[in-house]
Amino acid sequence: MNFRGRDIISIKDFSKEEINYILNYSKKMVSYAKGEGHIEKLKGKVLSSLFFEPSTRTRLSFESAMNRLGGRVIGFADPTATSQKKGESLSDTIRMADAYSDAIVIRHPQEGAARLAAEFADIPILNAGDGAGRHPTQCLLDLFTIITEKKKIEKQKVILLGDLKYGRTVHSLAYALSLYGAELIFVSPETLKMPKEVVNECKELGTEPHSTSNLEKAIKDADVLYATRIQKERFPDAEEYNRVVGTYKIDNHLLKNANDKLIVMHPLPRVTEIDPEVDRTHHALYFKQAFNGVPVRMALLSLVTGEKI
Amino acid sequence: MKELKIPLIKSGTVIDHIAAGNAVKVLRILGIPKTHSSTVSVAMNVRSRLGKKDIVKVENREIDPYEVDKIALIAPKATINIIRNYEVSEKHKVELPDEIVGITHCSNPTCVSNYNEPVESRFIVLSKDPPRIKCYYCEREPEDIAERII
Numbered sequence: 350m351n352f353r354g355r356d357i358i359s360i361k362d363f364s365k366e367e368i369n370y371i372l373n374y375s376k377k378m379v380s381y382a383k384g385e386g387h388i389e390k391l392k393g394k395v396l397s398s399l400f401f402e403p404s405t406r407t408r409l410s411f412e413s414a415m416n417r418l419g420g421r422v423i424g425f426a427d428p429t430a431t432s433q434k435k436g437e438s439l440s441d442t443i444r445m446a447d448a449y450s451d452a453i454v455i456r457h458p459q460e461g462a463a464r465l466a467a468e469f470a471d472i473p474i475l476n477a478g479d480g481a482g483r484h485p486t487q488c489l490l491d492l493f494t495i496i497t498e499k500k501k502i503e504k505q506k507v508i509l510l511g512d513l514k515y516g517r518t519v520h521s522l523a524y525a526l527s528l529y530g531a532e533l534i535f536v537s538p539e540t541l542k543m544p545k546e547v548v549n550e551c552k553e554l555g556t557e558p559h560s561t562s563n564l565e566k567a568i569k570d571a572d573v574l575y576a577t578r579i580q581k582e583r584f585p586d587a588e589e590y591n592r593v594v595g596t597y598k599i600d601n602h603l604l605k606n607a608n609d610k611l612i613v614m615h616p617l618p619r620v621t622e623i624d625p626e627v628d629r630t631h632h633a634l635y636f637k638q639a640f641n642g643v644p645v646r647m648a649l650l651s652l653v654t655g656e657k658i
Numbered sequence: 659m660k661e662l663k664i665p666l667i668k669s670g671t672v673i674d675h676i677a678a679g680n681a682v683k684v685l686r687i688l689g690i691p692k693t694h695s696s697t698v699s700v701a702m703n704v705r706s707r708l709g710k711k712d713i714v715k716v717e718n719r720e721i722d723p724y725e726v727d728k729i730a731l732i733a734p735k736a737t738i739n740i741i742r743n744y745e746v747s748e749k750h751k752v753e754l755p756d757e758i759v760g761i762t763h764c765s766n767p768t769c770v771s772n773y774n775e776p777v778e779s780r781f782i783v784l785s786k787d788p789p790r791i792k793c794y795y796c797e798r799e800p801e802d803i804a805e806r807i808i
Contacts, residue, residue, distance in 0.1 A: 459770040461795025
């Protein structure tokens with residue numbers, strides 16, 4: 350399978366076979382991601398890292414991935430220090446990065462920004478999140494985490510919890526989990542329900558998601574609890590945010606009712622939705638999940654630049 | 659004798675079976691009268707066997723059927739009749755193309771296509787009748803297509 354020159358914009362651009370290939374290839378990267386081995390496959394290659402919105406894990410894990418492969422990273426994490434401040438368009442910024450590097454990773458507040466970037470660049474674009482839109486590399490690392498822990502995704506009962514309306518990770522994930530035949534349970538406040546178009550996509554793939562606001566009941570026989578933060582920055586007004594923040598809290602009391610093998614995942618950052626006491630339980634998988642961003646992004650960088658190990 | 663609301667034309671194009679009330683939007687999509695100097699007649703709320711409809715007649719101009727196909731966005735049941743010497747010489751039903759460029763804005767205010775970038779709006783057609791389209795950039799389905807015609 351050849352991914353050389355391919356853009357990574359949306360999980361929907363990939364078939365199940367292609368996703369399987371990426372996940373299998375990511376396994377090869379785990380020891381290098383831990384620093385247990387050394388490779389220089391991307392030596393001499395440059396990655397442009399254009400972060401127009403704040404990020405900790407995605408940016409650092411992309412940078413770590415490129416460095417672990419022997420490549421180098423240029424870019425910015427604060428767009429106010431760039432010509433965007435002078436009114437430069439995104440397309441012009443992309444043309445510049447296209448001239449200076451071998452691949453571009455971009456996070457941008459506008460939906461569709463990565464797709465637009467791909468029109469103006471000859472080199473591969475990797476979407477690191479576009480507004481409330483897509484975040485395909487997060488989706489891939491989430492799938493990688495589930496498949497590593499549970500050995501399969503098919504028929505796993507997965508709860509997607511929290512902000513299902515504005516949360517970009519859950520939209521991509523609901524689609525991908527449906528592709529694999531997982532059972533989906535959507536748990537959210539009434540005002541933050543999964544958008545109809547995402548539900549329809551799941552149905553088109555043969556999955557009938559079940560929606561509820563009762564987490565205690567849903568958790569009893571679930572295999573995966575995927576929690577998300579209620580994202581203040583996506584709300585049009587503060588009042589709506591204040592009404593729903595803190596609706597759900599995962600703590601040891603709640604987990605007493607859970608299946609012993611339940612894994613708790615979260616794309617992080619968390620605020621109040623997971624109590625730190627959960628960190629010490631065997632259910633907590635979110636830090637391992639965050640680490641998995643490195644091998645998965647190493648795999649993607651290696652594949653799209655055509656420098657496979 | 660049946661009363662003719664608008665006269666027969668000798669040559670040109672008749673767009674028939676436009677859903678009642680949509681003729682002006684159809685004209686806007688076709689860039690009429692901006693790009694045409696021909697005489698244009700519009701009949702709205704015309705009674706027909708299938709209920710009320712609108713009709714547009716453009717004189718001395720044969721509109722390219724592929725150009726007209728984009729009106730299927732708001733008038734999926736419209737028919738295009740090319741008139742030569744008072745007779746219908748060609749007739750075809752409009753059909754949405756697979757992709758629509760530059761006709762309607764994306765309804766998502768945070769979609770990149772609504773910002774100052776050198777790109778036209780672009781939509782992938784999901785369903786031809788009823789018309790359903792998805793923004794190429796943000797992948798959202800616009801809420802009210804007709805209201806967002808450029």
